[in-house]
Amino acid sequence: MAIRAGVLNQLYFFLLFLVMARKIIITHQSPDLDALTSVWLIRRYRRGWKEAEITFVPSGSTLTGADPDIDSHIMHVDTGFGLFDHHQTAEFTCASQKVLQFLLQKHLIREQEIEALQRIVHVVNRYDHFKEALVSNADDDINAFSLNYIIGGLRIDQDHVNELVIMVEKALDGLLFFMKSKVNAEKAIEGGSVIHTWWGKTLVLETDNDTTMKLAFMKGFDMVIRFSPHYRNVSIKTHPRSRKTLKKLHQAIVKQDQYAQWFYHVSGRMLLNASTSATKDMVTKFNLGELVKIVQSI
Structure with missing residues (x-):
């Protein structure tokens, strides 16, 4: 009997440990972009919180009505007026901004992800203060495809809120990947060469980062x-507003580079050499400097 009692004792304390060690993130019902980004940041970056349970309470309240920051195993975000809420201040900030600052202070984020995360959270903060109303063409339907409005259309369904959390976490994973690519693309663009051609202001660069092309057009290049150093292939594109096609350039290149694979898009604005899976005999024989000379000869 004594042995059995001892085993039960151990089991009791083991279960008590599990309960006490359980991590819980509390946020408000019908969670918005700020609340869900806060949850994503904690579960992605805070050690031991990847499988944290998420509980939803009425806006402004806490799990038990107690101090929101009294238990180290519980984090209240965007509710409760605690460390990770912002509704008690008129400052231009938000819950996810406070969570990110906490994670940075704890040195829990890799250096190569910091700028991308700061920029993501900066946008979340702008949305949380309705700053999207200040951008050009704010009422354009293209803006309705943002994650903020997708969440707005789904968060009213309280029966599927856990599915919403999973979906938004996946979306933010993808956004982080893109934002890191954008940060690197900006650096690549800064290191590129600018020339003037028949098509207008032209950017020439060596990078495997495909984001550079769209970003360059957004920055005003024509x-x-x-040139991709890894795949050894080339992409040549013109701005969507351009009325000048790449037909002449295509003809000039294939005349001298007959064995390479060159694809001239029906729009007239894209001239692509080979693909990422192409064999060596499909890539152009020209280096970047030689291609630039052909472009400038048009």
């Missing part, structure tokens, strides 16, 4: 010539 044409981009990108």
